Amino acid sequence: MTSRTTRTQVVIVGAGPAGLLLGELLRKVGIDAVILEQRSADYVLGRIRAGVLEQGTVQVLEHAGVAARLHAEGLTHEGVEIGFHGHRHRIALRELIGKTVTVYGQTEMTRDLMEARNASGAHSIYEAEDVTLHDWRGTTPRVTYRHLGVTHEISCDFIAGCDGFHGVCRRSIPADQMQTFERIYPFGWLGVLSDVPPPWKELIYANSARGFALASMRSPTRVRCYVQCGLDERVEDWSDARFWDEFRLRMGEEIADRTMPAPSIEKSIAPLRSFVVEPLRFGRLFLAGDAAHIVPPTGAKGLNLAVSDVFYLHEALRDYYREQRDEPLDRYTSRCLRRVWKAERFSWWMTRLLHLFPGDAFSRRIQQTELEYLFDSRFAQSSMAENYVGLPLDYEAHEARAHVA
Ligand code: APR
Ligand code: PHB
Numbered sequence: 330m331t332s333r334t335t336r337t338q339v340v341i342v343g344a345g346p347a348g349l350l351l352g353e354l355l356r357k358v359g360i361d362a363v364i365l366e367q368r369s370a371d372y373v374l375g376r377i378r379a380g381v382l383e384q385g386t387v388q389v390l391e392h393a394g395v396a397a398r399l400h401a402e403g404l405t406h407e408g409v410e411i412g413f414h415g416h417r418h419r420i421a422l423r424e425l426i427g428k429t430v431t432v433y434g435q436t437e438m439t440r441d442l443m444e445a446r447n448a449s450g451a452h453s454i455y456e457a458e459d460v461t462l463h464d465w466r467g468t469t470p471r472v473t474y475r476h477l478g479v480t481h482e483i484s485c486d487f488i489a490g491c492d493g494f495h496g497v498c499r500r501s502i503p504a505d506q507m508q509t510f511e512r513i514y515p516f517g518w519l520g521v522l523s524d525v526p527p528p529w530k531e532l533i534y535a536n537s538a539r540g541f542a543l544a545s546m547r548s549p550t551r552v553r554c555y556v557q558c559g560l561d562e563r564v565e566d567w568s569d570a571r572f573w574d575e576f577r578l579r580m581g582e583e584i585a586d587r588t589m590p591a592p593s594i595e596k597s598i599a600p601l602r603s604f605v606v607e608p609l610r611f612g613r614l615f616l617a618g619d620a621a622h623i624v625p626p627t628g629a630k631g632l633n634l635a636v637s638d639v640f641y642l643h644e645a646l647r648d649y650y651r652e653q654r655d656e657p658l659d660r661y662t663s664r665c666l667r668r669v670w671k672a673e674r675f676s677w678w679m680t681r682l683l684h685l686f687p688g689d690a691f692s693r694r695i696q697q698t699e700l701e702y703l704f705d706s707r708f709a710q711s712s713m714a715e716n717y718v719g720l721p722l723d724y725e726a727h728e729a730r731a732h733v734a
Contacts, residue, residue: 334482337363337452339646340472342460343492344373344453346435347618347635349442351489353393354643356451360650363483364453365460365474367492370443373455377522377595378435380547381406381532381629383719384428386636395441402548403433409717411683411703412535412542415581418704419531425711428718432532434547435632454481462488462501465614486613489642491635493619499606502614507606514601514625514680515687516540519558521572522595527552528587534627535579536700540685541627542579552591557684560600569593601625603677605669608662609638615661617642622669627683628676628717637722638665668720675716 339355341348344366355362366373382390382403390396407423409430423429446453457474464470465488473482490498499507518541527546535542540557547553556575558567573590580588604623609616618635641664648657682699686692703709 332480332482334484335363336484337361338485338650339363339487339489340365340470340483340485341489341491342462342472342498343490343496343618343620344368344370344443344455345491345493345618345635346439346442346632347620347639348489348491349439349446350389350393350395350636351491351617351639351643352451352453353395353442353445354389354639355646356449357393358643358647358650360643360646362451362489363485364446364451365457365472365483366453366455367457367460368455370455374436374440374443376436377520377553377597379626379629379632380432380434380545380553381632382431382433382438383633384430385719385722386633387431389636389640389722390438390441393442393445395438395445398437398441399431399433402437403431404546404548405429405431406531408531410529410531410533411700412533412537412579412581412584413700413704417533417581417583420710420714420717422714422718425707425714426718428714430629430718432546438632460492460497462498462614465501466612468613470613487646488614489639490614490616490620491618491639494604494623496620498614499616499620502611506611507608510603510605510607512603512677514603514684515560516557516684517560517562517598517600518543518555518626519562519564519567519572519598520553520555520596521569521576521593522547523552523554523591523593524550525552525589525591526550528589529584533580533584534679534683535581536683536685536696537579537581538685539575539579541683542576544576544580544584558598562598564596564598567596569596572596599626601627601680603673605666605673607666609665610658610662615642615658617665621665622673624673624676625680626676627679628672630672630676633719634669634672637668640722641665668722671716671720679713
């Protein structure tokens, strides 16, 4: 087995949305990066994930030059609905807060990023095995991996850990050097993708006595729907017919009447989790996206947080190379975490508001009251809308403006 050594400025571990977008943003500011991904490109593109983009996310994708198809095919949504006791209540995002969200599958965004990277000739290695980090505490980190039976070593200035929740980067850090915060929820989401035109105009998040359900979409011809399920349930036990029966019961009569039980093209169960690691910088290693934090999908924040993390990271690296100072790198953790924790709070709040929890009568009354307060109060709706469309990416500029005003 031969061994080959190369050099780059940044090694990015993981070719999910965080890693691929970071690669594009760095390329724009003239920083070289190599992406190492353990899976094949087709496997990465086969994963079905969320699909609601905040306005700030769309702006970052525009900035990275990968928003042409998103603008052509993405669906602009000016509101979302909350279902409760068979009625639907609209949260008028644009009217309340002057912003909208864009429905565009994470898979499509990943495809656009992969195509941009291929077109630029930048270096990505798929099916990289045994990715291992070395010397990230010092100034000359290295990453080794195996590809097609050959061992490779890349020396670099920085390592970006964009390798998701189960990746190698966070696992490389000794436990006593970080603090983790976690909440596991006592249920999961069973999701189905089907090729039928969505019979709803906007997303519907439904709280029902049988458990939560979500009516979403990917395009004018494709729906994505979920029902809350037990953690011990198996996909094989959920026929398409059983899924749609349950979904219709939870959505209420009007939506049930309009919903055609279409064959699924994908069906999977995902557990719900809140998780944050602190800090996000360890010497020359930085964590971003799902490697650093997980939110339950209820607030549609996971992908948007990955985008803001890598936006901040590319700025920090850009400023480091321009100014040869560590200070921009030092601020990475606090810049990200301010936004991360707000999204964690919102995702936890929406999860608690909408799901059926094993709990006492008092908790159920509080949940019901919180929903009623939301439906009755324009202030509560504005607060939800402000968080759902996404808090500003640039708190510092935002706060500076507020200060001057
Ligand atoms: N070596 C190389 N690559 C790895 C390794 C490893 N040891 N471990 C994991 N990876 C790869 C995974 O195969 C995956 O392609 O890292 C990538 C991480 O991608 P994601 O899990 O998609 O995480 P991220 O890019 O942070 O995306 C943010 O937003 O909607 C949410 O959770 C959703 O994935 C989404 C996330
Ligand atoms: C989805 O379409 O997959 C989706 C939409 C909104 C969410 C979560 C998932 O909050």
